Amino acid sequence: MAEEQESSSLTGEIETLRRQLRYYQEYDQLTGIFNKAAFCKKCAELISMPHGSPFDVVCIDIERFKLVNDIYGMERGDSLLCHVARGLERKFGCRGGIIARIASDVFALLISHEAEGILESDILSIFKSCPVEMSVMPSIGVCRADNDTPVEKLCDWAVMALDSVKHNYMRHIAVYNSDIRSMLLEEQEILSSMESALEKKEFTIYFQPKCNMTMGKIIGAEALVRWVHPEKGVISPASFIPIFEKNGFIKRLDSYVWEEAAAWLRRLIDAGGKPLPVSVNISRTDFFGMDVCDTLMTILRRYDISPELLELEITESAYADRPQEIINTIMKLMNNRFTILMDDFGSGYSSLNMLKDIDVNVLKIDMGFLRRDSQKSRDILKSVVRMAKWLNLPMIAEGVETKDQVDFLLTIGCVYAQGYYYYRPMTAEQFLNLINAPEKMDYQNGGKLIPVQNQYLDFHELFNRDMMSDRLMGNILGAIAIYSFDGEKLYLLRGNEEYFKLLRRAGVTNDMAQDIMPTVAERDRPLLVKSLKQIQGASDEGSVEVTVRPFVGVTDFWIQMRLFHLAKKGEDEIYYAALADVTEQMEAIETLRISEQRFRLAMEATNIAIFELDVRTRVATYSEYTRKTFGLDATVTNAPEGFIEQGTVCEEYIDRFRGIYEAIYRGEKKASCVIRAILGDGKFAWNRVSLTAIQDRNGKTVKAIGIVERVPFDPKLWIEPK
Incomplete structure (x- = not known):
């Protein structure tokens, strides 16, 4: 027993x-639902049985699932997978569906055929209540089931269908069909010919210029790759780049483009051309398949090119995968003097979060924000630009196509752009012809993008207490206040600590709800009132700046007020004001004005040929004696070209004459040359032209003083006429 x-x-x-x-x-x-092997077996059994309605194999991929693990940890990622599994069981288990997890974050269903809209809606509803704070969305692929095709193949086709809508945030579902099949055949054709295409140099670099919108001049370019196929012609990068990224060939193609860009720069320099930076793209795959910095430095050493001339564009989404490795590589590149541009900034999931951890030199803004041309899109773009200015980062907008876009970008403080409005991508030969025209080029900063300074901010959002703490208002924005104005009296409604510190320095006491007009010098009050009324009718972006002196108390104190109109409340107008102590600047301006007045008087009182050069505008102003001696117009613009165009320099000495101006413009303190000049009466004379720079406190040249002296003829100075 x-x-x-x-x-x-x-x-x-x-x-x-x-x-x-x-x-x-x-x-x-992990999830308790079928695995792939069991799913394929049970689906095959069900499909082979006699039935009335057809079946669909559905595959669901969680977009950017790895990002969830990176941000929230593996435990939260597992919780998300279990949430999706339970949701699929609730929605489709009761309909007799077979449910499985067939890969890390890919789920599969076998269900009776139903409308795509209902299927998509049911799956999206599961993702609306995910156990993570970030928005998580699915990509869904559908394949019609039949008895002749193995279930594994049906799953592969469904995955191919979902791949076609991956990262498309307007569309989440696709059905495998002949179009997708054709796309896959085309992909296979590309894969089979990519090696020989690289060997035959069918991949060609094109250049798309980058421009300063305030001048419409070129400051650099981006090197783009095109596949010039001997039979199909030019193949768009959109057709082959994603394929190369998936199979890893992109590493070889990127290295090839870097090499071609460096070789082109070397040829330009050897031919005597003046180079501007060319940017190249780095794929996320490059970071994990090679030592990017060593590869680039080897190429640059081969062609003796400075790292400043080869800028690197890295797509924002690349930072999402293995971020620490990316950060380490970026730091190594920046330490080697490369300029790093974050491409497509603002189009990803966590732009702000990444900027907290990653150093970059330039933000490249995706103009996709404005494709819908809605106020919401414009507000988003304004916020991105505002943030870049807070971070003191230069920015460039790509994809600029219309004059309206240019005007809008300039109003919000973005001055650099790239896009069809200015230039389409062009061949290396076309680009070379373009940059050989000096009037189209801006070499002033060597092609470096400069952060926008002293731009006003839109404070409608900032004064929403949900978006700005008192600490931010008190410590970061400087002296600011909110006033109400009834047409005569200006009352203080709110001010931060810096505001009251500024007034105390001016010897002024100003309490809340107190009229500040009596604290302003009487002669300046009409100007302040005029400014307040002027800004009432301005647009949301408008502001007005007024400088008043003196405030009662300290007689030599100047305060600059930048006023923004916020709203109308009853009979009163509400304003935001940013205030700053500009006493030192105003005194410097007054001193400079007196000095310039004395200088002009001295110029007119002497028979020495003397002139003043404004470096920013390149306008030369000179004495009456100088004007008559050389037969010049009242002023000369675009110096030195303006002097040359008026025929004051013999042709063979023009390059020498230009050279001293170029020296001053690039920051040298003094420059001089001897030329054979043509006087106003047509006679010739030997003159020494000397330029002495006047620099501001930051060492930047703002003006130059020029003196023209008659010198005796020296045969050594003679240049044979051309």
Whole structure:
């Protein structure tokens, strides 16, 4: 009897073990739903049975699932997978569907065929209540089931369908069809010919200029790759770049483009051309398949090119994968003097979060923000630009196509752009012809993008207490206040600590709800009132600046007020004001004005040929004696070209004459040359032209003083006429 009981117990344990083994063989251990092998087996059995309605194989991929793990940790990622599994069971288990997890974050269903709209809606509803704070969305692929195709292949086709809508945030579902099949055949054709295309140099670099919108001049370019196929012609990068990124060939193609860009720069320099930076793209795959910095430095050493001339564009989405490795590589590149541009900034999931951890030199803004041309899109873009200015980062907008876009970008403080409005991508030969026209180029900063300074901010959002703390208002924005104005009196409604510190320095006491007009010098009050009324009718972006002196208390104190009109409340107008102590600047301006007045008087009182050069505008102003001696117009613009165009320099000495101006413009303190000049009466004379720079406190040249002296002829100075 005991033996029978023992045998029965052993049989039961064996059966339990068998059931456990079957469970482990058929079910996913994390979510408790079928695994891929079991799914394929059970689907094949069901599809082969006689039935009335057709079946669909549906695959669902969680967009950017790895980002969830990186931000929230593996435990939260597992929780998300279980949430999706339970949701699929609730929605489709009751309809007789077979549900499985067939890969890390890919789920599969076999369900009776139903409308795509209903299927998409049901799946999206599961993702609306995910256990993570970030928005998580699915990509869904559908494939019609049949008895002739293995279930594994049906799953592959469904995954191909979902791949076609991946990262498309307007569309989440696709059905495998002949178009997708054709796309896959085309992909296979590209893969089969990519090696030979690289060997035959069918991949060609094109250049798309980058421009300073305030002048419409070129400051650099981006090197883009085109596949010039001997039979198909030019193949768009959109057709082959995603394929190369998936199979890893992009590393070889990117290295090839870097090499071609460096070689082109070397040829330009060797031909005597003046180079501007060319940017190249770095794929996320490059970071994990090669030592990017060593590869680039090897190329630059081969062509003796400075890293400043080869800028690097890295797509924002690249930072999402293995961010620490990316950060380390970026730091290494920046330490080697490369300029890093974050491409497509603002189009990803966590732009702000990444900027907290990653140093970049330039933000490249995706103009996709404005494709819908809605106020919301414009507000988003304004916020991105505002943030870049807070971070003191230069920015460039790409994809600029219309004059309206240019005007809008300039009003919000973005001055650099790239896009069809200015230039389409062009061949290397076309680009070379373009940059050989000096009037189209801006070499002033060597092609470096400069952060926009002293731009006003839109404070409608900032004064929403949900978006700006008192600490931010008190410590970061400087002296600011909110006033109400009834047409005569200006009352203080709110001011931060810096505001009251500024007034105390001016010897003024101003309490809340107190009229500040009596604290303003009487002669300046009409100007302040005029400014307040002027800004009432301005647009949301408008502001007005007024400088008043003196405030009562300290007679030599100047305060600059930048006023923004916020709203009308009853009979009163509400304003925001940013205030600053500009006493030192105003005194410097007054001193400079007196000095310039004395200088002009001295110029007119002497028979020395003397002139003043404004470096920013390149306008030369000179004495009446100088004007008459050389037969010049009242002023000369675009110096030195303006002097040359008026025929004051013999042709063979023009390059020498230009050279001293170029020296001053690039920051040298003094420059001089001797030329053969043509006087106003047509006679020739030997003159020494000397330029002395006047620099501001930051060492930047703002003006130059020029003196023209008659010198005796020296045969050594003679240049044979051309």
